[in-house]
Amino acid sequence: xxxxxxxxxxxxxxxxxxxxxxxxxxxxxxVIAEIIDHNRAIIDGPTTGVPRQSFPYKHLTLTPFRLTKLxxxxxxxxxxxxxxxxxxxxxxxxxxxxxxxxxxxxxRSLNDFQRFVVMIAKKSRTDRVxxxxxxxxxx
Amino acid sequence: MARSKELVPGVGRxxxxxxxxxxxxxKGLKKSEKPAAPEVAPTKEVQVGGAKNGExxxxxxxxxxxxxxAEDVRLPKKSHKHPTSASLRSSITPGTVLILLAGRFRGKRxxxxxxxxxxxLLVTGPYKVNGVPLRRVNQAYVIATxxxxxxxxxxxxxxxxxxxxxxxxxxxxxxAEEEFFSEGKPKAKExxxxxxxxxxxxxxxxxxxxxxxxxxxxxxxxASWGLSKGQFPHQINF
Numbered sequence: 001x002x003x004x005x006x007x008x009x010x011x012x013x014x015x016x017x018x019x020x021x022x023x024x025x026x027x028x029x030x031v032i033a034e035i036i037d038h039n040r041a042i043i044d045g046p047t048t049g050v051p052r053q054s055f056p057y058k059h060l061t062l063t064p065f066r067l068t069k070l071x072x073x074x075x076x077x078x079x080x081x082x083x084x085x086x087x088x089x090x091x092x093x094x095x096x097x098x099x100x101x102x103x104x105x106x107x108r109s110l111n112d113f114q115r116f117v118v119m120i121a122k123k124s125r126t127d128r129v130x131x132x133x134x135x136x137x138x139x
Numbered sequence: 140m141a142r143s144k145e146l147v148p149g150v151g152r153x154x155x156x157x158x159x160x161x162x163x164x165x166k167g168l169k170k171s172e173k174p175a176a177p178e179v180a181p182t183k184e185v186q187v188g189g190a191k192n193g194e195x196x197x198x199x200x201x202x203x204x205x206x207x208x209a210e211d212v213r214l215p216k217k218s219h220k221h222p223t224s225a226s227l228r229s230s231i232t233p234g235t236v237l238i239l240l241a242g243r244f245r246g247k248r249x250x251x252x253x254x255x256x257x258x259x260l261l262v263t264g265p266y267k268v269n270g271v272p273l274r275r276v277n278q279a280y281v282i283a284t285x286x287x288x289x290x291x292x293x294x295x296x297x298x299x300x301x302x303x304x305x306x307x308x309x310x311x312x313x314x315a316e317e318e319f320f321s322e323g324k325p326k327a328k329e330x331x332x333x334x335x336x337x338x339x340x341x342x343x344x345x346x347x348x349x350x351x352x353x354x355x356x357x358x359x360x361x362a363s364w365g366l367s368k369g370q371f372p373h374q375i376n377f
Binding site: 116 | 236238284285286355356358359362364375376377
């Protein structure tokens with residue numbers, strides 16, 4: 001049998017960084033510390049404000065990030081050390097996925113005046129683009 | 140007074156005898172002293188005109204009614220409710236930008252100045268910015284945005300109150316003929332009073348200065364607000 005050839009890239013495993021989809025910490029990331037069964041795992045996010053708890057996979061999304069050196073059933077302290085060593089939270093924040101999420105959240109939280117300013121900015125950008133295209137066409 | 144706390148509608152915490160004891164009714168009810176009503180004479184003397192009518196006549200002070208209903212009808216109960224002026228929403232403070240939802244200036248964004256005694260809100264465009272003058276507006280027809288103009292120490296003069304906005308005098312009586320001939324022709328408009336224009340200018344000068352400090356704010360106040368497709372007021376952050 002050849003070495004694992006799978007269509008899947010992200011696995012539920014110890015060290016996998018997950019994004020919480022529901023509950024009070026929805027939108028935060030955590031790390032899988034231990035697998036309980038085919039439905040649940042113990043997740044822990046000591047630096048992201050997620051308390052150590054069992055969580056169903058149904059309410060998790062797997063991310064492409066994982067802690068490579070995390071031992072199984074590690075306590076919060078060990079998880080914290082590994083998270084800081086691999087700077088996984090910073091990697092997540094820099095990813096385009098996280099940045100898109102942040103942009104959507106910001107857009108939803110805008111107040112009336114801010115939406116007006118955005119509208120003005122969009123108009124001026126479109127205007128500049130149009131003028132540049134026109135100038136390029138003539139050239 | 141000792142109140143029997145309601146456990147369930149119709150069922151109080153204390154029983155009838157417990158309430159009696161808590162109220163101390165064994166001491167008897169207090170008799171409230173009502174001041175005696177002033178004595179009014181049942182009849183009065185009235186001067187009567189005319190040569191053969193005799194000079195004076197005794198006449199009852201209160202006339203008996205001309206009409207009695209055929210059956211005794213139940214009188215409706217009198218309401219003891221009193222209207223109070225609306226309490227101001229916590230999101231509305233002097234300098235808040237409001238969106239008017241109804242009336243002549245619906246859709247306009249205006250600056251809130253103060254709440255008047257009647258409960259109505261005093262707002263101004265400012266006039267030079269979007270054409271809204273000093274005006275009273277009902278709180279119920281207004282969206283309060285979270286944008287605030289910094290007015291600092293500025294306070295509107297006390298003379299601008301509900302009486303300031305009262306409509307002036309009765310319209311002159313026109314005969315039916317005049318009215319008939321003048322229908323369809325443009326009515327003669329009264330020139331806007333100088334004092335009111337001056338008041339508007341003095342209030343607006345401070346506000347326009349404050350508005351100009353923030354970038355885009357004058358443009359914002361000039362623009363109208365509206366809902367577009369996919370926008371729902373309960374989901375938007377104002």
